[in-house]
Amino acid sequence: MPTTSIARDPASSPGASGVGVISEKEAVARADRLLAQMTLEEKVGQISQRFDIASLFPTGASAPPGMPAMTPLDDNVRKAELGSLLFVHEPAVANKYQKIAVEQTRLKIPLLLGYDVIWGMRTMFPVPIGGAASFDPAGVEQARAIAASEARALGIHWTFAPMVDIARDPRWGRIVEGAGEDPYLGAAMAAAQVRGFQGDHIGAAGHIVAGPKHFVGYGASVGGRDYDSAYLSDSELYNVYLPPFAAAINAGAGNIMSAYMDLNDVPASANKRLLTDILRGDLGFKGWVVTDASAVHNLVKQGFAADGADASVRAITAGVDMEMSTAPNAFSTLVASVRAGKVPMKRIDEAVRRVLMVKYRLGLFENPYVDAAAAERITSDPAHAMAAQVAAERSLVLLKNDGNALPLVAGAQKRVAVIGAMADSPGDTTLSLAFPQDAVKAVTVFKGISERLSGIATVETTPGVQLSRLVPSPLAMLLGPVTPWTPAQAADELKKAVGLAARSDVVILTLGEKIEMSSEQASRSDLALPGDQRKLLDAVLATGKPVIVVLMNGRPLDLTGVYDKVPAILEAWYPGSRGGTAVARALFGDVNPGGKTPVTWPRSVGQVPTYYARNLSHDPDGAGRRYWDAPSTPLIPFGFGLSYTSFTIAPPTVDKAELAPGGKVVVSTMVTNTGARAGDEVVQLYIHQRAGRQSRPIRLLQGFRRVTLAPGESQQVSFTLDEANVRYWNSIERGWVIDPGTFDAWIGNSSLADAHTSFIVSGAPRAAH
Numbered sequence: 001m002p003t004t005s006i007a008r009d010p011a012s013s014p015g016a017s018g019v020g021v022i023s024e025k026e027a028v029a030r031a032d033r034l035l036a037q038m039t040l041e042e043k044v045g046q047i048s049q050r051f052d053i054a055s056l057f058p059t060g061a062s063a064p065p066g067m068p069a070m071t072p073l074d075d076n077v078r079k080a081e082l083g084s085l086l087f088v089h090e091p092a093v094a095n096k097y098q099k100i101a102v103e104q105t106r107l108k109i110p111l112l113l114g115y116d117v118i119w120g121m122r123t124m125f126p127v128p129i130g131g132a133a134s135f136d137p138a139g140v141e142q143a144r145a146i147a148a149s150e151a152r153a154l155g156i157h158w159t160f161a162p163m164v165d166i167a168r169d170p171r172w173g174r175i176v177e178g179a180g181e182d183p184y185l186g187a188a189m190a191a192a193q194v195r196g197f198q199g200d201h202i203g204a205a206g207h208i209v210a211g212p213k214h215f216v217g218y219g220a221s222v223g224g225r226d227y228d229s230a231y232l233s234d235s236e237l238y239n240v241y242l243p244p245f246a247a248a249i250n251a252g253a254g255n256i257m258s259a260y261m262d263l264n265d266v267p268a269s270a271n272k273r274l275l276t277d278i279l280r281g282d283l284g285f286k287g288w289v290v291t292d293a294s295a296v297h298n299l300v301k302q303g304f305a306a307d308g309a310d311a312s313v314r315a316i317t318a319g320v321d322m323e324m325s326t327a328p329n330a331f332s333t334l335v336a337s338v339r340a341g342k343v344p345m346k347r348i349d350e351a352v353r354r355v356l357m358v359k360y361r362l363g364l365f366e367n368p369y370v371d372a373a374a375a376e377r378i379t380s381d382p383a384h385a386m387a388a389q390v391a392a393e394r395s396l397v398l399l400k401n402d403g404n405a406l407p408l409v410a411g412a413q414k415r416v417a418v419i420g421a422m423a424d425s426p427g428d429t430t431l432s433l434a435f436p437q438d439a440v441k442a443v444t445v446f447k448g449i450s451e452r453l454s455g456i457a458t459v460e461t462t463p464g465v466q467l468s469r470l471v472p473s474p475l476a477m478l479l480g481p482v483t484p485w486t487p488a489q490a491a492d493e494l495k496k497a498v499g500l501a502a503r504s505d506v507v508i509l510t511l512g513e514k515i516e517m518s519s520e521q522a523s524r525s526d527l528a529l530p531g532d533q534r535k536l537l538d539a540v541l542a543t544g545k546p547v548i549v550v551l552m553n554g555r556p557l558d559l560t561g562v563y564d565k566v567p568a569i570l571e572a573w574y575p576g577s578r579g580g581t582a583v584a585r586a587l588f589g590d591v592n593p594g595g596k597t598p599v600t601w602p603r604s605v606g607q608v609p610t611y612y613a614r615n616l617s618h619d620p621d622g623a624g625r626r627y628w629d630a631p632s633t634p635l636i637p638f639g640f641g642l643s644y645t646s647f648t649i650a651p652p653t654v655d656k657a658e659l660a661p662g663g664k665v666v667v668s669t670m671v672t673n674t675g676a677r678a679g680d681e682v683v684q685l686y687i688h689q690r691a692g693r694q695s696r697p698i699r700l701l702q703g704f705r706r707v708t709l710a711p712g713e714s715q716q717v718s719f720t721l722d723e724a725n726v727r728y729w730n731s732i733e734r735g736w737v738i739d740p741g742t743f744d745a746w747i748g749n750s751s752l753a754d755a756h757t758s759f760i761v762s763g764a765p766r767a768a769h
């Protein structure tokens with residue numbers, strides 16, 4: 001468990017303080033009273049959300065070419081054309097817009113302000129894939145609670161997060177924003193993040209509404225190419241891609257964002273089966289659905305809708321409640337469409353009611369404003385920075401450590417080189433569009449090591465290589481231009497790095513990708529290290545100095561030419577504001593890495609997609625020989641991560657042999673720290689259905705627990721399984737079922753866990769819920 005806890009400051013939720021919880025019934029009643037007074041135009045305005053483009057850029061900047069104009073939205077708000085804005089994150093701007101809404105519009109309805117609060121607001125935590133690597137839902141919940149408190153203090157009410165898309169293709173750049181490949185881990189992280197953002201109810205002080213995204217299947221885009229179509233069988237949809245959404249909804253998520261891409265040839269943002277039948281019917285979602293940015297306009301570009309009016313009719317009748325748009329909203333056409341009888345007024349009212357209800361529940365009608373002084377105090381709370389450091393430490397994964405190359409002994413090496421393109425780049429340690437002035441102060445790996453070795457060793461840094469994208473990142477226009485090195489400069493920089501390595505006693509080499517190489521519009525056709533990083537590694541290795549690799553990246557990479565050449569690899573992801581401190585503490589043994597990879601690492605891009613929960617096939621023994629040119633096993637299995645200490649995990653036992661209808665089985669083990677240091681182990685439980693009405697994955701994660709043990713200490717770890725753990729969605733029955741029979745259970749510290757037991761699911765084949 002993280003040791004830092006944060007005290008709640010009531011001022012962090014000015015809108016909610018003093019309002020108390022209002023019941024759903026009361027919110028409906030108040031929303032309906034207001035609805036009865038609204039014109040059709042005002043109703044359509046309530047369900048229209050626009051980008052406040054100016055809020056994307058530092059005050060005073062002008063919009064770069066290609067971006068829509070930065071005209072403030074004052075007039076649109078005054079005319080009640082908008083119910084919500086996104087990207088406002090400065091208290092003064094939030095208060096300005098709220099004042100117009102509540103003082104200058106006929107019905108005085110406050111605005112709902114949304115923002116992408118993804119890995120932090122002002123204090124930056126590890127990216128979500130790093131959070132998932134911690135296998136610590138409580139820690140991730142705390143990180144999101146801190147982000148929520150900072151966001152709420154700035155006037156933000158709602159986040160477009162968590163991203164709960166399952167991602168099994170590391171070419172897809174947005175894998176960094178999620179929890180990886182596994183539905184069980186994904187569901188645990190989804191629920192934890194919703195609880196963290198939202199607290200225990202919508203309107204909880206210091207919290208914001210969570211909007212899990214992107215509903216659904218975005219992570220399955222063909223070829224890993226962002227935005228391309230996805231095709232999913234119903235079995236994959238229900239068994240793999242929907243569970244994190246179901247968990248987020250069960251945790252109370254107030255909002256859902258619909259995805260951009262076509263799913264099975266129907267755009268997700270106008271897909272009635274997804275947005276109404278599955279989301280409302282199967283998952284029981286009660287909140288409001290917002291589209292992804294300009295997804296209604298896009299229905300025309302996608303070759304689906306004839307024009308903006310057609311797109312709006314089809315989106316709203318499919319189940320969208322609010323349109324997010326970068327440009328004037330397509331939804332304004334709904335006024336004419338309702339009058340023409342193309343959309344029932346009932347559907348509009350339902351959408352508006354959902355939006356008004358959340359505004360009531362947040363207490364915005366009582367107090368739409370925020371206090372700028374409180375915002376500054378809350379967002380600069382030093383406890384938040386400490387929590388970010390602990391979260392970063394817990395996200396680290398030790399991928400290799402031959403001969404106990406790590407930890408290093410601080411001071412044993414008098415000259416330490418920290419080399420690599422990300423080594424001293426705050427912008428590649430974390431990214432914050434809202435607080436760029438703080439992000440430049442992020443503790444880089446170089447800075448963290450320098451501080452750790454202050455007075456006991458000389459620490460120097462140099463990049464060695466420059467990394468760039470062939471197709472520029474959309475972030476480039478926000479981050480500003482970078483001058484590419486000339487070939488002569490590149491040669492000089494490489495020489496400089498080799499020189500530094502040669503005069504040092506140890507080299508910490510950061511390898512991986514720049515931050516702009518991950519996330520939206522950041523897909524790759526290859527997973528090898530970009531640029532001249534392998535050349536740099538080889539040149540540094542040629543000096544004969546010991547080399548430790550610290551990876552900084554948002555996706556699994558092809559580690560050919562790296563993995564076999566260095567004794568130790570520490571995965572740091574993009575670790576956040578205090579990332580370098582966390583990395584330094586791990587390198588020098590002040591903390592013991594205990595994270596596990598939440599995604600399988602392929603040996604090469606040709607193996608993609610590869611994930612542990614595959615089916616057995618008729619040739620299970622040949623699974624490692626599917627390709628003739630390379631092994632078909634992955635390089636690093638899901639759930640894997642080393643420690644500076646060693647653990648034993650005893651063979652599992654079950655408390656009874658049978659999981660009867662409505663019953664439970666407890667699978668237990670004893671985990672012991674057999675080494676000389678304190679450390680964390682993530683005990684993992686996998687199960688497998690031997691036979692049934694459908695082939696089921698070779699193994700499926702159904703439990704995990706991260707435990708901290710002192711040297712010699714043991715702890716019993718138990719997992720309770722019930723019918724929810726053995727049910728699955730069957731493609732013949734077209735519903736959830738339970739198949740009786742024998743189930744294997746393995747317990748261990750990765751998806752290769754081999755300590756085995758089994759239990760019987762008894763009763764008749766049955767439907768499950």
Ligand code: BGC
Nearest residue numbers: 086116160213214292293520
């Ligand atoms: C992304 C969403 C994001 C939205 C607003 C879109 O392009 O797909 O994830 O929430 O922009 O920033």
